[in-house]
Each structure stands twice: as C-alpha cells, then as structure tokens.
Amino acid sequence: METVLLGFVLMLSIFLGFELISKVPATLHTPLMSGANAISGITVVGALTLAGGEMGEWATWLGAAAVFFATINVVGGYMVTDRMLGMFKKKDEPEARV
Amino acid sequence: MSPELIGAVYILSAILFVYGLKLLSSPATAVRGNQLSSLGMLVAVVVTLGSREIIDFRWIAVAAVLGTIVGAVAAQRVAMTGMPEMVALFNGSGGIASLLVGWAALDMGGATDAELPQTTFTIVTILISILIGGVTFSGSIIAWGKLSETMPSRAISLPGQQFISLLLLVAMIGCGAMMVAQPETWNSTLIYVVIVLSLILGVMAVIPIGGADMPVVISLLNSYSGLAACAAGLAINNTILIVAGSLVGAAGIILTNIMCKAMNRSLSHVLFSGFTAAKTAT
Numbered sequence: 001m002e003t004v005l006l007g008f009v010l011m012l013s014i015f016l017g018f019e020l021i022s023k024v025p026a027t028l029h030t031p032l033m034s035g036a037n038a039i040s041g042i043t044v045v046g047a048l049t050l051a052g053g054e055m056g057e058w059a060t061w062l063g064a065a066a067v068f069f070a071t072i073n074v075v076g077g078y079m080v081t082d083r084m085l086g087m088f089k090k091k092d093e094p095e096a097r098v
Numbered sequence: 099m100s101p102e103l104i105g106a107v108y109i110l111s112a113i114l115f116v117y118g119l120k121l122l123s124s125p126a127t128a129v130r131g132n133q134l135s136s137l138g139m140l141v142a143v144v145v146t147l148g149s150r151e152i153i154d155f156r157w158i159a160v161a162a163v164l165g166t167i168v169g170a171v172a173a174q175r176v177a178m179t180g181m182p183e184m185v186a187l188f189n190g191s192g193g194i195a196s197l198l199v200g201w202a203a204l205d206m207g208g209a210t211d212a213e214l215p216q217t218t219f220t221i222v223t224i225l226i227s228i229l230i231g232g233v234t235f236s237g238s239i240i241a242w243g244k245l246s247e248t249m250p251s252r253a254i255s256l257p258g259q260q261f262i263s264l265l266l267l268v269a270m271i272g273c274g275a276m277m278v279a280q281p282e283t284w285n286s287t288l289i290y291v292v293i294v295l296s297l298i299l300g301v302m303a304v305i306p307i308g309g310a311d312m313p314v315v316i317s318l319l320n321s322y323s324g325l326a327a328c329a330a331g332l333a334i335n336n337t338i339l340i341v342a343g344s345l346v347g348a349a350g351i352i353l354t355n356i357m358c359k360a361m362n363r364s365l366s367h368v369l370f371s372g373f374t375a376a377k378t379a380t
Contacts, residue, residue, distance in 0.1 A: 003219060006332060010344045016116060017348025024123040026360050029353065033317050034185045035122045035132050036349050039115055040324040041188075042139065042342040043195045045146045046334050050202045051161065052152030059205040064157035066198035071165025072172070073192035073323075078136040079173035080184055085129045087178060 031084045038077025044070035099148045107145040108338040114138025115342050119349060142338055186242040186316045189323050193234025196326035197293065200227035203333045204289060218278050220333055221285075225274045225292060227329035232296025233303060234323045240304040241312050241319065251309025263302045270295045311368045314357050318369075321350025 024032055047070050050063030115138045121131025146152070169188070176184040204216070204224045216224075243249040256262070273288045273295070307315055324346025331339025358365045 006337075006340055009337065009340050010328065013341050013344035014348040017119075017345045017350075018352050020116065020119045020345075021123055021349045021352045021356070024353070024356060025125060028123060028125060028128060029317075029357050029360070030181060030185070030313070031128060031132075032119075032122050033313075033320055033350075033353060034181070034188075035135060036119065036346045036353065037185055037189050037192065037320045037323065038132075039119070039135060039139070039342050040192050040320065040327050040346040041195070042142065042339055043192060043199055043327045043330055044139075045142050046199045046327075046330050046336050046339050047195060047202075048143065048146050048158060049149065049151050049334065049336070050199060050206065052147075052154050052158050053206075054151075054153055055202070055206040059202040060154075060157060062198045062202035062205065064161045066195045066202065067158055067161035068165040068168075069191040069198065070195035071162050072169040073188050073195060074139055074169070075166045076169030076173045076184070076188045077192075078132060078139070079170060080176065080181065080188065081132045082129070083173065084178075084181060085132060 031081050034077060034081040034084060038074055038081060041070050041073035041077055044074055099145065099150070101149070104145050104149050105337065107141060108341075111138040111142040111145075111338060112341045112345075114141065115345060119345070142342075180246070182313055182316060183242045183245040186238045186245065186312075186319070189316065189320050190235045190238030190242065192323040193231045193238060193319070193326055195231070196323065196330045197228050197231030197235060197296075199330040200224045200231060200333055201289065201293070203227075203330070204285060216281055221278050221281060222274070223329050223332040225277065227326050227333055228289075228292055229270060229296045229299075230322050230326035230329060232293055233300035234319050234326055236297040236300030237304040237319050237322075238300075238316070240301055241316050244304075244309045245312050247309075251312075253306050253308040255306045259302060259306060263299060266295050266299045266302065270299070307368065311361075311363070314354055314361065314363075314365075314368050317350060317354040317357055321347050321354060324348075324350055 021032070044067060047063050047066035051060055051067050055063070114134050118131045118135025118138060121127040121134060152158070172184065172187070204221070244251045270292055273292050276284045277288050304315055324343045326343070328340050328343030328347055331337070331343055355365055358368060
C-alpha cells in the first residue's frame, strides 16, 4: 500500500513540475536550472538520517560523505543562483518595474 | 519530534519548493523565489535534525560544516562567465550524494541483524539511485571538463560507442538481477561493480556531445539528479526526497526541452549528435 501511495506522490509531482516551468523566458534558463539543481540537494535530508542514525559503521561513513556532498550542492546551488539573479536584476530593473 | 510532526513540516517545505520554483520562472519575482526555496530546504533540514532517528551529531556536524565552506567559497569565487561549469559541479556533487545515500541504505540492512531482510523493491530503488546518481556525477564532471576546456570540448566518439553503452547497461541489469535474487551472497561484492559501471556509463553518455550543447546536457543531468534523489527517497522511505526529487526531475526535463527549442535544436539531436557524427564518418 505504501508503495502505491509513493507512486501517486511521484506522479503528481511530475505533473506539477511540468506545469510550473512551461512559460519561462530565455534569460531565466540558467538561474532556473541552478535553482532547481539546489532543490535536488534535498538528498541531504536522507543523508542526515543515515549519518546520524544507529546504523553500521560503514553506513554512517557513507552517510557522512553524502551529507558533505549534498551540502555543497545545497549551499553552493542557492548562493550561485542568488548571485546570478542579483546581476540579472540590476541590469533589468527599470524594465522590470514597468 | 514525532514522525507525524516531521511529515507535516515536510509538507510545508514542499509547498515552499513548489512556490519558489513558480516565482523563479518570472523575472520580477525570481530572487524571492530562490529565497523561498532555500527557506524550504532549511526547514526540511532543521526538522530532520530534530527527528528521533538521529542520535549522533558528530559526523553530521563535521560533514555539514565542511560542505558549507566548500560550497560557499566555490559559489563566491566563481566568475560570472564560469557559472554553467559551476552548476555542473554542484550538480555532480548532488548526484554522488544520492549514490552514497543509496549505497548506505543497502548497507544498513546488512549491518543490523534485527532489521528485516531488504525487499526486492528496496534493492531495486537502491540500484536505480546508484545508477542515476553515478551517471549524474561522472556526466557532470565530463560536462564541467568540456565547458572549462580542461578537456577537449569537441564531440569525442569512440568506435562502437553505442554498443559499449548498451553492453554496460545490460551488465548492470544483470548485476541488479543477481542482487535481487540472492541479496546475501551478492550485495557486498556486486555493489562495487554496479557503481563503477554507472560511472563509466555517465562518461559514455556525455563524451560524444560537443561543448556548445553542454548547457542543455547540464540541464538534463540536473533532471537526473532530481530523479536520483527521488529514487534514494524511495529506498529509505522519505517522502520529501520523493516529492522534491520528482519535482526537480520533471522541471528539469521540461526546462531541457525549452532550452533546446531556444537553441533551435531537438533534444534527441543533442543527445545523439555524437552518434550520428560517428555514423556519417564511417
């Protein structure tokens, strides 16, 4: 039963993802890609439960390494996106206000 | 914190991700969208740290601090022109994280005898997260190499590339089938084979594509890293990983398609450009 529910969640998120991104202007392609990439760092949550849980030693090590890499993805991803958007905003501010 | 409360907070962070992505796709609200999405991530991480499952914070603290430093320094130092490469590297680290989560999930059943033997479903999702995570990682590294010109950016085609890729995939499915059939005998050894094969497959997938098409490839790999996170979520039964992962997976695919249209190329043309070039050469 659990598996079926998870399948439904998967299906609905896929439809949602398609709906969200359908009308994006070309200038936002790279920031959007980078922002979405930062979200995929959500693996950090899974890595946390493995690194801190009562698992075998090996699983803990792997979990800790996963926390490290996923944190790079999350922190770096959001910061890079913010920098890109900052530049974008300055350049287009007068137009954006109209 | 009780699992129910954590689940409720996960719903909140999923809402923040969805709303953040929506705002990110319009110029006037993009900055706010990114902030909302990062708030969602923060909420998810904080509430996970509060869960009862987590009892030891030492390694988490070390790994998280190191990861934050590396990510922040890299994001600050990179030149504006080097952004796509940087995104490729971040994406690669997300991919390897999913691979490691899958690997750790495979091990955690073997470590504690009290746990039930792993079900076929769990092993299959673990294998998928390792496969997609590995392909994302090595593919992203190759994409980074081509963009930063640490390696030749032209399309490189090896003889019989399609055949090799197919063989790799078949070998991987074979290993997977053996692991599902006899987890006790094969899990500990074949897992290394699967990891190595998936890394090689990632190289094989990106190497025949020319440097000019790399932004599209990075977008596609971004979608893969979302799917890898989703598979890892299925393996360890974590809903927020499934929701956020599949959201990124779907958004990434549609964004890839939009980028292809903007560059006036078809997705299949980009993906198989190396193969067709090899065909015309022979």
